[in-house]
Every structure is written in C-alpha cells, then in structure tokens.
Amino acid sequence: MTMPVPDLEETSVPGWRLRSLLDSSRPARRTTRVYVASPVEGAAEIEFSLHSVPGHPLRACYPFGAHDLAVSVVAPAGGEGLAARLLRGLVPALFTAEPRCRRVIAAPDEDDTAKQLLLEEGGFLRVTEADLPGGTVVLYAVEPPSLAGVSTALDDMPH
Template identity: 55%
Template sequence: MIHRVAQHPVRACYPYGGHDLLVELPLPEGEFLPALFAAHPRCRRIVAAPAEDDAPGRLALEEAGFRPVAEADLPTGTVVLYTAEPAKIMGVSTALDDMPH
C-alpha cells in the first residue's frame, strides 16, 4: 500500500516534503521505485517504516534500494525509517567545496 507521508503518522518523524510517499510492507514486485518516481515526478523521497525487529522486512527494503536513516517512536512502536530518493537528488553533491559561496 502507498500513502502520502502527510496523511500517515510517520509525518511526525522527519521534515517531509508535501509530495513524499510512504510504502508499506510487503513491497510491490519488481523494480517499483523507478516506476513510482516516474508516476509522481514531484516526489523527492519514498519512505518506509518497518518495525525495528522486522529483519525480513528491513532486508527486503535494502534489497529494493532503500537505505536506513533513523529510528523513530510511533504510537504503534519503534520503527526504522528507510528512504529512497530519485537519481537526480542522489547525484547532487553535499560536499562543502561543491556548494556555491
């Protein structure tokens, strides 16, 4: 299932963008991240929040291209936030020497 982060409790866990999406486990089959970003071109981040003790779910997310970024406490328990970003964002350098000054 796919939600807008703004309409899900995980919205309290990080400074989300208005077009960020959240996917729930189990993940869709195949290479779904590129298709989701293509279908939602204004989306800058896709998030997942499996329970901290959901090792199979966390492994599935990593295999799909998500990376873990933080733990968060929700009313339902502790989760690990995973994110995936489109290539155009991942390719932007964050090195201080590369930033305009």
Template identity: 55%
Template sequence: MITFSGLARTPPEPVLNADWELRPIDEPATASLQAARTYSVTPAGGGPTALLRVHRVPHHPLHACYPFGAHDLALGLDLSDPGAPGEALAPKLLRAFVSALFAADSECRRIVAAPDESDTATQVVLEAGGFLRVTEADLPDASVVLYAVEPPDIARISTALDDMPH
C-alpha cells in the same frame, strides 16, 4: 496547529512494465483511505504476490518523524504471506515499483518505508531494493526503522561541503 489541506492527498497511480501485473485493491471509500492506495503485485505469468500500500506522508503517522515534502510517499510492503516474493524477487519488484511511483509523480522527492524494528526480513528487502536506512523512530503504535529512496537525479547531488556553492 499544522493543517495539511493544501498538500497533495491522493497518491499517484504507478504503471509497471510488462514484467509485473499490478492490481489495485478496492477498499471502502473513507476520508482516511483517500490518502492511500493498496496494490497486489505479481510477476507476469504468475508467481508470488506482494501487497504494497502507498500513502502521502502528510497523511500518515510518519509525518512526525522527519521534515517531509508535500509529495513524499510512504510505502508499506507486506511480505508476511507465505506465498509472498522472497528476498530474491521482492527487491526487483521494489525497484520497479519505486521507479513507477517517481514517474507517476514528478514532484515526489522521497519515498520512505518504516518496517517494525524487529522485522529484519523486510529491512533486508528494502536495502536490497535500493532504500537507505536513515534512522529509528517511535510512532504511536510501534518502534520502526525509517528507510528512504530518492529519484536518481536528486540522489546524485553531492551534499559535501566542498561541493556547495560559496
């Protein structure tokens, strides 16, 4: 049996630049929610609102999908509201939010997202926001597509066999 007691529990609190207004959404304090934070984000000066939920992967169903790190984060993006940012604004928001998460937790090596396999709109936004499609996965309640993004200093490391030290 795997226990996660020694792993980081609460996700970091990102700080966005002046282009965005980030507001935490208060949720009831329960053990399961201690490992997640939800934010409402709007462009500075007003505009469409996006809901973003951040979890630590060890405390999220995605922990069964890949060999995660203790500080990996799972990002949920809700674009279902008719007033949510569209395909032009949402990728800009994702890039800013991801950068802020990496800055808030220097030990985070990967942020993953897992939209439902039929949610092609979110998949398009994730790709435009810098996430790479990794694989499909089956969770207990849904079939999802796994996307991931890594900090630039890690993403630039070559994995080609010719570049590996021998």
C-alpha cells in the same frame, strides 16, 4: 493539504501486473492505495500499499516533502526476493507517476529484520530509527537519481 497518491494502474511497472484492491468508484483524491502485484511470468502475488506522507504518522519522522510517498509491502512466506524485485521496479515507476516526489520511504518495526533486509535488497537506504505512538520503526528511503546524485559536501556548495 494532503496530496493524493498516484494511481499506478495508469503507470507501468516493468515485468509486473498490478491490480487495485480499492473500489474504483471512490474519490480520486485518496491518500492511500492498496495493490496486488504479480510478476508477468508467474502467479505469485505480493500486496503493497502506498500512502501520502503528509497524511501519515510517518510525517513526524523527518522533514517530509508535500509529495513524498510511503510504501509498505507484505511478502508471502519465502517471497522476500520477489518482493525486493518488485520494489526495484516500483520505486522508479513512483517517481515517474509523481515527478514532484522527493522521497519514497518505508518504516518497518525495529525488530522486523526480515522486512529491513527486504527493503535494503529493494534499493532502500537505512536512514534512522524513530519513535511513533505504535512503537519504534526504522526509516528507510529512496530518492530519485536527480536528487540522490547531488553532493551535500560543504566544499561542493555554492558560496
């Protein structure tokens, strides 16, 4: 079963105003949500979308969790720094809105170095490359602090 994407209009992203681009009369269990975010102190707008990974082609890229989310951001020309700032505020809000989420991922095209840099500046870590039907992507991920801080070294594992 594909899980719904959390509604961020019910969760605050500090320093940002969010506006949903989807009709609010649609069913609440949607697996994709599209938003426009604007900084509280300015008029610039950044569009981003959230997807439930189990219902997205990215599910073929890694051993996903049932509540993992994929994000894609459309930064305006020259607005990459602002978009990175949005991601740094958005990711913690996503983990708050969906506490069962293990990972927020993004997958820009392998030749989209500007988007890759934006994701790195936004706090995402490059994981791997993956081939999808539409082409090769680079998988980026962020985990909540409760998971990211867990050691995976064999010496640290309980025996």
